Ligand SMILES: [Zn+2]
């Protein structure tokens with residue numbers, strides 16, 4: 001049910017307490033608060049505010065709870081909107097920092113970093129767009145990369161981890177410099193592409209993950225060669241390993257490190273305890289709400305799901321965080337702060353409000369709900385990179 005009329009028209013058959021707050025308990029707009037607009041036969045008419053536009057939806061009685069007291073909030077009506085056909089920037093702003101953690105721990109001031117949240121959302125990107133899981137700007141003269149792994153004996157218990165034939169890599173992320181100017185592109189390059197083999201491979205640390213590859217390109221030079229087609233992924237790829245095509249909507253936000261990063265651990269437990277005071281005094285959690293942005297992002301602090309695990313470059317320095325690709329954009333806890341304001345109301349209070357579910361527009365499942373973290377050393381001439389994965 002829940003067919004939306006874009007312009008509320010005359011109330012139809014009203015006779016009930018219109019204007020009363022209601023909460024939709026079932027259907028496509030589940031959890032959203034609305035205003036009772038009237039009745040039409042068996043149906044209840046409800047006005048919803050979606051992206052600042054009043055939209056009238058028709059619901060059956062079992063889908064609507066009449067209530068003036070509900071504090072339950074849900075997120076992301078965009079999840080149910082038709083996929084975007086064109087890229088729109090600037091819609092998904094993160095709410096301002098609700099509490100400044102520097103006030104509780106002044107040492108944090110020097111640890112602030114800027115990250116670019118990419119806010120992936122379902123759509124139909126083309127090769128000329130920045131995207132997650134979209135077609136890539138690939139030169140027609142360059143063969144599409146495949147992953148070949150050695151044959152694994154069927155008697156080996158690891159046989160399911162690796163494929164036995166060459167598999168075309170699948171697009172994970174493509175970013176144009178014009179959309180993410182803060183990303184450190186090497187000289188002469190203005191497109192970054194990340195692909196991976198979607199089958200699990202055992203890495204040298206004992207984990208089993210997709211195997212990523214990273215490409216830097218020059219858009220003009222690539223277009224001059226002619227653009228080839230991005231192949232469809234094979235049918236038998238494990239679920240959750242091919243991101244659904246999404247546009248991005250880049251936004252710069254300030255982050256502070258997770259409590260487990262060395263920068264904070266070296267301060268000692270007594271200072272870190274001050275971060276716990278924030279939750280007691282304000283209801284906002286440093287770890288979930290005030291430190292690191294979840295979701296797909298460029299730069300800033302890695303959005304580790306588990307313990308920090310920074311790679312070291314061959315030159316001896318700790319590599320820089322290039323980008324994070326995570327399974328979800330936020331969960332029910334982190335979404336209170338990090339869900340874009342357009343998807344939840346702006347004055348949310350963590351002591352009384354909640355959201356009903358997380359948001360995973362890409363449908364990725366990296367080690368359940370973990371992430372991939374790419375690192376780079378811009379000091380070395382060939383910009384070496386490394387990857388890390390984790391799971392929750
Ligand atoms: Zn492979």
Ligand SMILES: [Zn+2]
Pocket residue numbers: 313314315316317377378379380
């Ligand atoms: Zn280096």
